[in-house]
Amino acid sequence: MTGPNPQLDSHGGLRHLLTTEGLPREIILHILDTAHSFLSIGEREIKKVPLLRGKAIFNLFFEPSTRTRTTFEIAAKRLSADVINLNVGTSSQSKGETLLDTVANLSAMHADMFVVRHSQSGAAHLIARHVAPYIHVVNAGDGRHAHPTQGLLDMFTIRHYKKEFASLRVAIVGDVLHSRVARSQIHALTTLGVPEVRAIGPRTLLPTNVSDLGVHVYHDMAAGLKDVDVVIMLRLQNERMNGALLPSAQEFFKYYGLTPEKLARAKPDAIVMHPGPMNRGIEIDSSVADGRQSVILPQVTFGIAVRMAVMSILAGNA
């Protein structure tokens, strides 16, 4: 590894949130604790606190997204920030402007924070390297690399239901190869001391050296789910059928889709998570998605609190 951790400032504080890899445990816990304190705001009549009043937050989405962009927008608005949404994929980039030019132009409009989604791994790192020192960058998903706020909201969810991390078995199932969510979860889980993280999927959907990330690899879902406390299902993109990675959605569902029968292998109180949007009948059976063990909707609620926490900590108000 070369150079200092680009998301920390010289005092070890959080300057950007780019990845959960190398994110110190104390910072993760601070984000989770802060998010916890924000959770009640969403239930109030007036869902706003003035922490980021006067700050300009640009949602810079080079790749289409509705859900993530919306939750960032809600989080920023609850902190009283001014939010500007830019779907760059449909504007300047198609006119040939480079990523850094777009960022430079928006910086000139006195942005305080960029929330960035991009189809290329490393895009948020590139932007973070080039912004003025007072601007913060939040990675809202870059290629296959990282989606740290999703990873952190998943940690929040796990802690909410399981209280602590030190004795858990967590299984991540499906397309780990293309998943920035899985990478962010794996780094966060190992940093928080989860003793056993499992990756379950066919060889075509697991990265070659996935065990280097500190996970145990399973190709047989029944074995992989045995006695786990948390089951995290990943979204399977339809285009995976094109590149000879999978024969069909049906076969994938048969062997790696989460059904009540397969879930019965996990602990009786295991929770089921999914980063959304779900493909019912492809990676998850509806009866599981809507069942008593599913915490998929609370994940979304927690996501707003976690994003509020990240933005307020970055802006130095928490």
Add this chain to the structure above:
Amino acid sequence: MKIRISGARVVDPASGLDKVLDVFVAAGKVLALGAAPAGFAANRVIDAAGLVVCPGLVDLAARLREPGYEYKATLESEMAAAVAGGVTSLACPPDTDPPLDEPGLVEMLKHRARSLNQAHVYPVGALTQGLKGERITEMAELLDAGCVAFSQADAPMPDNQVLLRALQYAATFGYPVWLRPRDAALGRDGVAHDGKVATRLGLAPIPSVAETVALSTILLLVRETGARVHLCRLSTADGVDMVRQAKALGMAVTCDVSANQIHLSEMDIGYFDANCHLVPPLRSERDREALRRGLQDGTVDAVCSDHTPVDDDAKQLPFGESEPGATGLELLLPLTLKWAEEAKLPLAAALARITSAPARLLGLRAGAIVPGGSADLCVFDPLAGWKVEPARLRSQGKNTPFAGYELAGRVRYTLVEGQVVHEG
């Protein structure tokens, strides 16, 4: 112009000469070594005490970016970089725009290069038209125009039938074919070695088999056709093993590595450093060690710079969208010296990989210091340390993964045909 280079340690890997001697240059040639020829009156005496004189470096892969990419680099800038790096002969791959697939383009390039009066330029012609891998080029015409070999550069060869016929056709005339083993489909869209770093950073992978599958195909087709094939830019441990075995079986294949690959690995990508986006990709530390061993035991014949000047804009992009390549002409000598020092090899062994060996592969008389031979010489200070500062490189390409490295070996004088073309 008569030049006396006095007091230098003369290292000529081709002859095994390694001795403090004076070198006498006249009329573009090395006139004598040791004692001055009768009546020799030097116009210029270069005091080279403490310096090394070796044959001018021969680089098997240096992109000059002309024609077509003049915004990345020009012949002027890159020829200045070459001689600043002690390189006096270089082969340039055909991946220009348009590619070097027509005699006129090759003649123009040769002419432009000659008019600059610096390093000798040896174009490598395109093996297929437009490097598309579909129709073979007019190899005989291209050879007459000045090409020394034929290659696909880094373009894929998607059709093995075309590859077979290209090799058969080249073998008809005994023309050398230079191929970088890469399977057209394996590693498609990939940008980094399929290893722990690509997994961690979520970069689309290029597996090692993308090299070895193509390499096994090439080796079988060489056996079938008897073509003279040089393998470019090996990057994997398995690839080195396959070439070692092929050579042990008596096959007449040769191969090179880039100076980048013998010092760097996937780990150097760090946090998406686009300067480490190279072709072939930086592979694992195990691969790097195997390449170094192969270079040491002679499996790998030569080191090249794989010089690829890239404009800043093309590097200021997310890793996967950035243009691969690194500037290298000015780093070839110090990086090769660094390898030899780390491998505890004598100076002559290091210099052989960048002088006599590549000259032999190119079929040139260059790469040696012999009385009567062309006075293409590199005079360098082996101990002078310098820090790689991209802004100070002569090359228009400032993109290098070695920025900030402290390297030993500084070129003081470069002579081409007896003319001092660089002083540093």
